[in-house]
Every structure is written in structure tokens, then in C-alpha cells.
Amino acid sequence: xxxxxxxxxxxxxxxxxxxxxxxxxxxxxxxxxxxxxxxxxxxxxxxxxxxxxxxxxxxxxxxxxxxxxxxxxxxxxxxxxxxxxxxxxxxxxxxxxxxxxxxxxxxxxxxxxxxxxxxxxxxxxxxxxxxxxxxxxxxxxxxxxxxxxxxxxxxxxxxxxxxxxxxxxxxxxxxxxxxxxxxxxxxxxxxxxxx
Amino acid sequence: xxxxxxxxxxxxxxxxxxxxxxxxxxxxxxxxxxxxxxxxxxxxxxxxxxxxxxxxxxxxxxxxxxxxxxxxxxxxxxxxxxxxxxxxxxxxxxxxxxxxxxxxxxxxxxxxxxxxxxxxxxxxxxxxxxxxxxxxxxxxxxxxxxxxxxxxxxxxxxxxxxxxxxxxxxxxxxxxxxxxxxxxxxxxxxxxxxx
Numbered sequence: 001x002x003x004x005x006x007x008x009x010x011x012x013x014x015x016x017x018x019x020x021x022x023x024x025x026x027x028x029x030x031x032x033x034x035x036x037x038x039x040x041x042x043x044x045x046x047x048x049x050x051x052x053x054x055x056x057x058x059x060x061x062x063x064x065x066x067x068x069x070x071x072x073x074x075x076x077x078x079x080x081x082x083x084x085x086x087x088x089x090x091x092x093x094x095x096x097x098x099x100x101x102x103x104x105x106x107x108x109x110x111x112x113x114x115x116x117x118x119x120x121x122x123x124x125x126x127x128x129x130x131x132x133x134x135x136x137x138x139x140x141x142x143x144x145x146x147x148x149x150x151x152x153x154x155x156x157x158x159x160x161x162x163x164x165x166x167x168x169x170x171x172x173x174x175x176x177x178x179x180x181x182x183x184x185x186x187x188x189x190x191x192x193x194x195x
Numbered sequence: 196x197x198x199x200x201x202x203x204x205x206x207x208x209x210x211x212x213x214x215x216x217x218x219x220x221x222x223x224x225x226x227x228x229x230x231x232x233x234x235x236x237x238x239x240x241x242x243x244x245x246x247x248x249x250x251x252x253x254x255x256x257x258x259x260x261x262x263x264x265x266x267x268x269x270x271x272x273x274x275x276x277x278x279x280x281x282x283x284x285x286x287x288x289x290x291x292x293x294x295x296x297x298x299x300x301x302x303x304x305x306x307x308x309x310x311x312x313x314x315x316x317x318x319x320x321x322x323x324x325x326x327x328x329x330x331x332x333x334x335x336x337x338x339x340x341x342x343x344x345x346x347x348x349x350x351x352x353x354x355x356x357x358x359x360x361x362x363x364x365x366x367x368x369x370x371x372x373x374x375x376x377x378x379x380x381x382x383x384x385x386x387x388x389x390x
């Protein structure tokens with residue numbers, strides 16, 4: 001993908017790298033946000049990204065203007081980023097992007113996200129991850145139980161999921177414009193059963 | 196309830212008022228957070244409060260220490276504060292406290308929260324509000340469809356729900372210590388059906 005910069009704003013090498021990193025991550029998140037807004041508008045599902053958790057330390061209350069947070073720190077989230085409801089079912093997922101071409105590194109996921117998805121799945125929620133391969137511009141929905149198998153296999157030394165496995169075991173989502181990432185049809189709503 | 200201040204930190208009159216307001220709101224929220232942690236620990240449900248949405252404007256990245264947000268503003272949430280999964284069902288609710296004794300003011304709720312709960316209910320999610328009467332130390336679960344009737348009746352001039360109606364139409368939650376607010380048994384899981 002060619003990034004076009006506004007006149008005179010072309011970043012230096014260092015900045016460029018940061019901008020590209022930022023754009024790539026942002027791009028997938030923005031595509032998903034647009035998809036979720038589209039689903040909401042159509043009445044197909046209600047799925048939102050959770051706000052970034054911040055530890056607020058200091059807030060100023062200036063007269064006649066909005067309260068301003070002047071000191072806050074990023075906190076580790078205790079859940080995944082996305083959840084909501086689709087066809088009466090609880091949906092919970094994490095979305096991650098990689099520039100890798102041949103595998104998806106498991107370091108993209110954190111212990112607490114895995115623990116959260118395990119807990120939700122035990123309650124009958126439908127849990128999965130959306131994996132975005134930016135170099136291929138392809139998105140796969142991988143059910144949590146499959147991810148979890150690979151997650152546990154990390155003890156045996158495997159630190160990533162081969163692309164070929166994801167192609168085989170995941171379900172590919174249509175990438176278009178309305179919505180950008182059409183992941184809804186790839187959710188198996190009959191899968192989540194409360195035990 | 197008596198508030199005890201650390202030595203030398205007793206606030207002035209103005210500050211005191213803010214502290215008390217803060218504590219009262221905080222108290223109900225904290226009780227709910229503890230209840231949710233208890234449910235999670237017991238494996239009964241996975242319900243979390245969403246982080247406060249902030250518009251982050253400026254972040255400092257000091258060397259050798261954590262990134263620090265130095266300018267951010269509170270944003271209006273587009274959803275309710277709480278959601279999660281219970282017995283395979285999507286649960287969505289807003290929790291509000293009042294010091295009123297005879298009614299619950301509807302101004303505690305916002306248009307976007309009502310719109311969000313309508314959308315979730317249409318998807319078969321279970322939506323309700325938890326109403327805390329701080330003077331009575333009593334908590335009621337009121338199903339969204341009942342709240343919505345009162346919400347719409349605001350056009351006729353009624354701006355609050357009488358306490359007697361809440362006692363009759365709501366379901367009271369046990370207030371104890373483990374958990375503080377035991378709202379889970381008052382959720383009617385068979386109510387949410389996808390249309």
C-alpha cells in the first residue's frame with residue numbers, strides 16, 4: 001500500500017517508520033470500528049471496542065471549560081478489546097495484526113486475554129481472534145479453542161501459528177468496503193453452548 | 196457513614212462536599228466491581244465495567260519510565276458501563292445511584308444509553324438497570340422494557356420513577372458482603388430471545 005503524505009509533511013526516516021507502524025495498527029482497528037458501526041446501523045449485531053483503560057491520577061477542573069486529565073497512565077486491560085451481542089449470543093474477541101507473511105506470532109496475545117476468553121467460553125460465550133496479515137491484506141477468524149491449543153503448545157517451543165494452519169483451521173473474512181472486514185458471517189453462533 | 200481522613204488531610208468545606216459526592220457514587224460502583232470479581236472467581240458469570248472513555252490528546256514518552264498521558268478529556272460513552280456473559284446470554288446494564296427516597300430521577304440516564312440498550316435487546320441481549328437508593332441501602336434490578344416505558348412517558352411530564360413502582364415492578368437484589376450486591380439471581384435468563 002502506498003502512503004501519500006500531504007504536501008510538505010513527508011516524514012523523515014525515523015518518523016516514517018513510526019507513522020507506518022501507527023498506520024498499520026490503526027488501519028485494522030479503524031476498519032473493524034467501521035465494520036462494527038455498519039453492523040449496528042444495519043441492526044445485524046451490537047459490537048463495540050472497549051475504551052483504552054487508563055489510570056487517572058490528576059484532573060484539572062478549569063472554570064467554564066471541560067475537565068482536563070493532566071496525568072494518567074496506561075493500564076493493562078483485564079479483558080479483550082471487543083465484545084457484544086449477535087443473534088442473542090455473547091461475542092468476545094481480540095483483533096491483532098502482523099506484518100509477518102508465514103506465521104502469526106503468539107506474543108501478540110497476553111495471558112490475561114487468554115484467561116478472559118477461557119472464562120467467557122466456559123459461560124457459553126463465543127470467543128475468537130481476528131488475525132490480520134497486513135502484507136496479504138487477508139483476515140482470518142480463528143476460534144478460541146484452536147488458538148488455545150497453539151497457546152499451550154508454546155511450552156514445547158512453538159511461538160507462532162503457521163500461516164498454512166490458519167488458512168486451514170481459520171475462516172477467512174471478506175475484505176471489502178462496506179463493511180471493510182466482514183467477519184460476522186464467519187461466527188458460528190451455534191457453537192457457544194453453556195455447560 | 197463516617198468518613199475518616201488521614202491525619203492532616205481533612206478537606207475544607209468545598210472539598211468535603213466533592214469528596215462525599217465522589218464517595219457515594221464510588222461506593223456503589225465499588226460494590227458492583229467487587230460483586231463482579233466474586234462472580235468471576237466463582238465461575239458464575241463474566242461481567243466487567245468498561246473503562247472510562249477518554250479522548251487522549253497528548254502523551255509523553257519519558258526515557259526509562261512509563262508513557263504518561265498529559266492531556267486528555269472525558270468523552271461521552273456510546274454504550275452502557277457494564278456488559279458480559281451469564282449462562283450463555285449477553286448481559287448489558289447501567290448502574291445508577293440516587294440519594295432520593297421516593298423516586299428515581301430519569302435524568303440519571305442518557306439518550307445514547309437508552310438507544311444502546313434498545314439495540315442490544317433487539318439482538319436478544321438481556322438489558323436492565325441496577326438502581327441504588329443510597330438512603331435505604333436497597334438495590335433493585337429493573338428490566339429495560341419497564342425503564343423504557345417510563346423513559347417515553349417523560350414527554351407527558353413524568354421525570355422520575357416512583358419508588359413504589361420500582362418496588363413493585365423491579366426485583367430487589369440481596370445486599371450483603373460476599374458479594375456486596377447479589378444481582379445475578381435477579382436476571383431472567385430466559386427473557387432474552389433473539390427476534
